């Protein structure tokens with residue numbers, strides 16, 4: 001799965017939807033899988049890019065904390081899709097396959 005659309009910049013209104021407490025939980029709009037949506041993009045990708053720069057083309061942004069609503073950039077890593085699949089292979093199959101197909 002490849003992302004061709006650039007990730008939008010994080011603006012100050014991003015924080016209107018976030019409560020910071022270890023994990024930074026997103027309380028705004030979410031997609032069907034429960035991931036935050038910001039300006040048409042996944043909120044955790046917006047946060048990642050703001051702190052670390054854009055992930056390499058085609059790479060996924062992974063939650064080390066395994067918390068879908070979290071947008072704490074210290075909990076996020078950019079992963080090659082192949083490595084991402086391996087990271088998720090320890091989850092119950094139903095969960096990781098679903099997430100992986102969505103490029104999360």
Ligand SMILES: [Zn+2]
Pocket residue numbers: 022023024065066067070071072075
């Ligand atoms: Zn987190």
Ligand SMILES: [Zn+2]
Pocket residue numbers: 061062063084087088099104
């Ligand atoms: Zn992941």
